[in-house]
Amino acid sequence: MTQSVLSRADDNLNASLERLFELVRIQSISTDPAYKGECRKAAEWLVAELVSLGFTASVRDTPGHPMVVAHHEGGKPDAPHVLFYGHYDVQPVDPIELWDTAPFEPTIKELNGSKVITGRGTADDKGQLLTFVEACRAYKETAGSLPCKVTILFEGEEESGSPSLKPFLEANAAELKADYALVCDTSMWDRDTPAISAGLRGLVGEEVVVTAADRDLHSGYFGGAAANPIHILTKALAGLHDDQGRVTLDGFYEGVEETPSQIKAAWETLGLTAEKFLGEIGLSVPSGEKGRSVLELTWARPTAEVNGIWGGYTGEGFKTVIAAKASAKVSFRLVGQQNPDKIREAFRAYVRSIIPADCSVEFHPHGGSPAIQLPYDSALLNTAKSALSDEWPKPAVIIGMGGSIPIVGDFQKMLGMESLLVGFGLSDDRIHSPNEKYELQSFHKGIRSWIRILDAIAA
Amino acid sequence: MTQSVLSRADDNLNASLERLFELVRIQSISTDPAYKGECRKAAEWLVAELVSLGFTASVRDTPGHPMVVAHHEGGKPDAPHVLFYGHYDVQPVDPIELWDTAPFEPTIKELNGSKVITGRGTADDKGQLLTFVEACRAYKETAGSLPCKVTILFEGEEESGSPSLKPFLEANAAELKADYALVCDTSMWDRDTPAISAGLRGLVGEEVVVTAADRDLHSGYFGGAAANPIHILTKALAGLHDDQGRVTLDGFYEGVEETPSQIKAAWETLGLTAEKFLGEIGLSVPSGEKGRSVLELTWARPTAEVNGIWGGYTGEGFKTVIAAKASAKVSFRLVGQQNPDKIREAFRAYVRSIIPADCSVEFHPHGGSPAIQLPYDSALLNTAKSALSDEWPKPAVIIGMGGSIPIVGDFQKMLGMESLLVGFGLSDDRIHSPNEKYELQSFHKGIRSWIRILDAIAA
Structure with missing residues (x-):
């Protein structure tokens, strides 16, 4: 079955891209009140997509921008129930004059030998959340259903501090509680190596x-x-x-706490020197605390x-x-x-x-x-690691994350759910900056990765 | 003769105010290239006024905003030749939302019991420069001429560092050289006490x-x-x-250098405590160098x-x-x-x-x-002190000045001219801030003061 679902995702790719372009064109900047209507439009667009896939989906009002909540019963009643989370809001686009193409007019172009999708939100987080939606589509179209019960939660305030999220989780805890959360808002280690983030600042x-x-x-x-x-x-x-x-x-x-020495040693084998890490952005001298590696500085300090x-x-x-x-x-x-x-x-x-x-x-x-640290021996984490390793040229790695995804802490604290953090961004995606892009490969193999992960979770 | 000229100035007051309003309505913000045309308009308006008073006047181009230069032969050939300087450009108006009335729509209103003229540039420096022009008008209309030879120089870049001024003085030194310069861009000691500034930072x-x-x-x-x-x-x-x-x-x-102790002592008799000086602007604790009076901090440090x-x-x-x-x-x-x-x-x-x-x-x-320090025993300074003391309720005082008027240094260095710094602003005129105003009394008695000073200089 997996192979035919994967083939279906391959066949769908052009149509999947068209849908991503539609979503990117919606200017859902959550931090600026002038774009309130655009945020609602993005939520409504997502609901329509999910309904077309057989989800029971609705726009759910909050004091800020609305949530999208959707439910789909899976084909196997005994398979785990997963909650997938993403955010449809994006960062502001200033300074606008530094964009090579308009931020809300997505294009595909060649960049350093690979095809990339340009536009605000392509990587953070519209392209990422659609990898999961499109994985569901390929499943639905091939198997008639999903391999397990799926709840989806998309929020529209992630880039502006998520003020409505906690009250919403609290008010809807019973509806949103699942066995695991799947969160797609993180990066790969490099273009060949998928990564699962076990720590978040x-x-x-x-x-x-x-x-x-x-x-x-x-x-x-x-x-x-x-x-x-x-x-x-x-x-x-x-x-x-x-x-x-x-x-x-x-x-x-x-x-x-000091990072355990075996973790630091594992990070050292990744071979990311300060020169490489900072060289990408035109710098060379590590700032911040003296005497620590750049991975430690950005993941664990x-x-x-x-x-x-x-x-x-x-x-x-x-x-x-x-x-x-x-x-x-x-x-x-x-x-x-x-x-x-x-x-x-x-x-x-x-x-x-x-x-x-x-x-x-x-x-x-x-x-x-607060910061989050997931246990390194979690079964979910190891299942996903193996599924990702089947899709990509190199095996998946367990890493830390410098950014903050407050939802992960809320899922843990309020719904008692462990989160699996898998994403397909690259460090040069220029998220939050002019000329944000998402690799075409990230989008395509991202869709295929979720098919494999859902399969493995449901097995 | 003096009394009839003064009466004429009194009779002219309403028409003088109308002319000030016309000049204030021109939005001559020199630092912002968007207002280039308005700067030229202000220069042209001044030329037209001066021509109507019998001056040979012209707009003189520079690489930046134009200068206004005008000449008038006096009635007494042996009287000193004076150069009067002012600037027609103004500061930007942001934050615009803090203005009670539009910055370029001057009005007259009551404020703390006195009549004030509101608008950007009323005090700095359009109202001030017109006190001299209107003094000339009263003279011309009463006596048919001016009491001494007068050259006028108005610049349009004082609020943006005067980049064109030095080259212009250099290129036109012979035309601009006079016996003294009269500069009207400073303040009174208080509303009853005129002041002559002998030091400028x-x-x-x-x-x-x-x-x-x-x-x-x-x-x-x-x-x-x-x-x-x-x-x-x-x-x-x-x-x-x-x-x-x-x-x-x-x-x-x-x-x-440390300020001489007799000067510091004279300043102390003015009775301006830190509480009074800072209280006006909502502060109370002197910032800057410890252990010095606010007058020393703002005039001499x-x-x-x-x-x-x-x-x-x-x-x-x-x-x-x-x-x-x-x-x-x-x-x-x-x-x-x-x-x-x-x-x-x-x-x-x-x-x-x-x-x-x-x-x-x-x-x-x-x-x-550089800073400027005029000699305390200058004859010009003492002549003007006595003329001002005749006009105002209290005798004139010799003070320092915290602000910078680069032209004074340039007149000294490039044209060998001593400058007399007399102005009628008050410390609460809010120059450079929202709600700039100029006292109606400053404008009226300012015109009368110049009549008395010109008389005394020509005597």
Whole structure:
């Protein structure tokens, strides 16, 4: 049976691509309220697709962007029940002028000898979630059903902190609970080697606004006597790291454990040097904590990063102004047992401690989730590893992940479900950046990989 | 004669205001190339006014915004020849949403019990330069001529570093040379007390752009290993001041002398406490160098200020990005003999010294001018002091000035002219900020003050 389903997926490929293009054309930027209607449109498009595959599917309203929930009974009643998760929302596209082709007009083109699908969301996460939908289609069209019971949950707020997700999981726990979750929002190790992510960093997002005078000031009249909020903010941000690259917040490293030496050794055999990893993005010197490999730094160590900063005059020319306000967006990547709430409080206490008495500071939280570490001996993980190894040129590897997928923690905590993190992105997919792309091979073999994984899970 | 000229100015007041409104309505923002046409329009409007007063006047092209040059022979051939300087360009108006009335639709309204003229440029410098033009008008209409030979120079790039000014002075030195320069771009001590500024801080402007990776990065994939240019920039900017508020650049205080104790004592009698000075703008704690009065800090001490900063994601919501670039606009206020070129070089060398090997930095200069200190015993200064004291409720005072008027240095260096700095602004005029205003009294008594000063100079 597997072979005929795989062949069906091959035959469907052009039509599958057409469907991906349709979804990418929908400008579902969740962080910007101007695109609210587009987010709903993406949800409605997905519901229509799933209904056409025999799912019971619906758009489910939330205080933010809607969820998509769908159910399909499998052919074998005793096979496990899986919940598949993806997100239909995408990141903003600025700076728009750096895109070679329009972000919401997907194309296929040759890039460094392989065919790629260009456009915002092709890799993160529309192309990825459709690999599963198209795997279901090939199954349905060949076997008349799916090999196991499948629930699907697509959210539309993953790129903006998922504010509606927890309440939705809580309110719909019974409906969403399955034996395992399958999450497709991660990357391959390289173009020949599939990967399963067993560790994920957590995330705390904070926006900080420092206010000094009650208006913008002329730097001639007031400069030297009046507080400058940009000075205060830059001082606070510059103090977040010591000269060893460690984060200076009180208690920041509570709950951070050293990575076991056998794991570090396995990562070393992957042969990813700092030169290779950073060379791809035009850099060469590892930043952050001294004396650690780039894989350890990005998979197993916590960080503090300023993601945006603004204040004063930023237009053409020059304006000799002392601004009234200065702002920054700051995020912390968490590992191990670091507590997001404690980290947020430590950051706020630190900033407050350096604000002069006549100035003020406001904080706006932007999401928080702890890190996740899956057990290395899980049966699900080993089943999937073997299925993936059958599809790709090289065997699958178990890796860590620098990014944050808060849903995985929520599935564990709220629904008691282990998650299998399998994705087909590549590190040069430029997700969150101009010229995002997804390899045609990722899409095609991604569909085939899910057919093999569903088969193995149902066996 | 003086009394009839003053009466004429009083009779003209409504028509003078109408003319000021016309000039304020022209959106001559020099720093933004989008307003190039409006700058020219302001220059042409001024030429037409001056021609109507019997000046030989013309718009004079430069590589930037045009100059206005005008000449008028005086009634007394042996009286001194004066050059009057002002600028017709204005600052940008952002943040536009904080204006109570539209910045380019001037109105007259009551504010704290006095009548004020609202609008961008009313105080800086359109209202001020018209006090002189309207003084000339009252003279012309009463006496048929002016009391002395007058040359006028209006520039349109004062708010954007005056790039065309030096070449223009050099090319037209013979035409512009006079016995004294009169510069109207400064403030009163308070609403009853006129002031003559004997010291002016210099200014060095720099834009700095730090580049790390060759693209924006996902902070999950790369955070902890890839350099973040916002971190580098904030570290550089935070290091500009030590914990005593002193600027840390190598050689920064070369050429800075302590203010003579009798001058400091005179300033102390003015009774401006930190509470009063800073209270006006919602602050209370003097920033900058410890242990110095606010007048000393703003009139006689050099500063380093960040006037703008930007990098990464600054829109709605959150984006977990590590930016490719981060930028800041930085300015230094200079005093005494500080050398602008040396300060600029010291800043660049300092920033370069903390840029990691795989990152880069660019600098863009935005103007530079040394500080000016006029002799306290100048005859011109004392003549004007006495004329002003006749017009206003309290005698004129000799003060310092925190702002920079590069033209004063250029007049001294290039044309060998001493400048008399008299202006009628108030410290709460909100110049460079939303809701800029100019007191109706400043405009009216300003016109009368110039009549008295011209009379005294020609006597």
